Amino acid sequence: MATIRDVAKLAGVSVATISRYLNKTGYVNVDTEHKIKKAIETLKYEPSSVARGLAGKQTKTIALILPDISNPFFPELARAVEDVASTYGYTVIFGNSDDQGVKERTYIELLKKKYIDGIIFASNTLNRDDAVQMNQSGIPIVCLDRGPDNHSCSVVRSKNREGAQLAVQHLLAAGCRKIAHIYGPMDLITAQERMKGYEDAVKSLPWFSPSLMVSGNFQINGGMKATEQLLHTHPDIDGIFAGNDLMAVGALKALHRMQILVPQQVKVCGFDGIQMAEITEPELTTVAQPIYEMGATVSRLLIKKIEGNLDTNEIYELDVTLIPRRSTQKGVHL
């Protein structure tokens, strides 16, 4: 591989000039510019990103730390992040944290040593101290769903609470008269907000009882268990709003096994809008988050921060959309 020195020699100028030309910093005479261009071409010169990283500051690399890429919510997000990153000339390192603070912190250390330009956290265990430390070390971060606190970084999320309200209203409009809620892990703000939205919509209704809310784990099996439990204590429920699609899929499975018909006897609505919701039988009504857009937004924000075009930390709440499908269809009789 040719180096900047080779190019300088061939073009008959100094390396400083080559560098200026490359980075478009400072003026370069048109003539010498031509010579440089030519030299670069004939030598097939490619500047070393590593040397640049050492000498300058930027490595043109960002990191995406998420809980688990195997979780169906994240691939699309990751895709969006990579798409916009590569558009802006950035490369993305990805890591799974399994929502464990240790793994997150280990990654942070590693990434610092690599002079990473910035980090996107889609993982929720980052605490205030970590964030403060990040800020001190000058490496920008942006979070998904929840930030370490309200000020240390920008946050992108969707309207979880409103979305949950939408879901319940939709179930009511579809004729449900007793709607249960399966909520996710309470240490996740998304799960909390969705539960609040459910409560907002049902707390004043005559049939409401706190026992209509049961916990799940945001996974299929959690949705199944919760549904079994629910139908045991409340055999008369005719609607289930699950805190995410995975649990809704579990609900569908459990109901199917209990030979309870969806949507005839019980209607089911999920949250997230993952692809899986389209292939269940019946297809699953869901409150779709703009997953791709969230990923695109979060990475655009990060890049802006990195390039110094953004110094305030803000919260971006994106709109959700209710997608009605067969699992909540009205007026389907036995």
Add this chain to the structure above:
Amino acid sequence: MATIRDVAKLAGVSVATISRYLNKTGYVNVDTEHKIKKAIETLKYEPSSVARGLAGKQTKTIALILPDISNPFFPELARAVEDVASTYGYTVIFGNSDDQGVKERTYIELLKKKYIDGIIFASNTLNRDDAVQMNQSGIPIVCLDRGPDNHSCSVVRSKNREGAQLAVQHLLAAGCRKIAHIYGPMDLITAQERMKGYEDAVKSLPWFSPSLMVSGNFQINGGMKATEQLLHTHPDIDGIFAGNDLMAVGALKALHRMQILVPQQVKVCGFDGIQMAEITEPELTTVAQPIYEMGATVSRLLIKKIEGNLDTNEIYELDVTLIPRRSTQKGVHL
């Protein structure tokens, strides 16, 4: 951030000694070792990976280029790659190629500039020239499913042809007497092999006709279209072997819309073993590839190559497993 120089000063030794201690290359006196340890601790010294990358050769970074992380097959693979990479102290950059040669080549250029240690290609457009070029530039690569040619890199794949045979035999054993095949894009070797396996198993059977093989695109919609077409030309088929799970899901959907019962009237078997296959109704029988294991194997291979513990290029064929589920259940009557 403290540098190696600071540590050297505090410990009262030269930077060379610090470096030796850090890399465990060459002997270091026990006493000075203690001093160094202490100095590192008090300064909270963390060696810069970037400087290491420039001075030495390794960046401890590998890349994973896949067609599209949104495709349900890849997240689990990516997870495996990241798991073993991080175990060995490597970090992984990921990129989507959309199976476009241009994007792949752009990434290769980028990665070279970053002194990446090695690349895993799960993308299939890499040609012989690229591979040769990679070999020349000394950057190890390992491929999934298919290599550029038979010698320029190691390849990890699963037994596609055998798996397809398994699928057909299973359908036959379940009572099918006319089995169709929906095949994937013929430029993908996996699709070719699975088709061959199907042919192996059926070509000598009296009912076989080439028109029982129709093309799909490895996506849900392709599976749907192919199924409609198939039942139009062959209303009497009672089994479908789809080249992958996504198309099998499409087949299930199409059959459901045509009000054809699965498994009573038509039995369906997929290939891959993605999570989605467990949530369809009926659940989908499939030939499961050891996806996680494939990812783990491919990254272990790459790391071995990087660290010089492997210089031959071999092909690793992993076993597949038929997972019988309801979509091919025998003896279910109308």
Add this chain to the structure above:
DNA sequence: CTGAAAGCGCTTACAG
């Protein structure tokens, strides 16, 4: 067992 020195390939003030 340890140090001085060159080098990895750039960028960035500082002069001119």
Add this chain to the structure above:
DNA sequence: CTGAAAGCGCTTACAG
């Protein structure tokens, strides 16, 4: 508009 030189933070022969 351009060059000489220092510096980014390490590693690696080469001496000793």
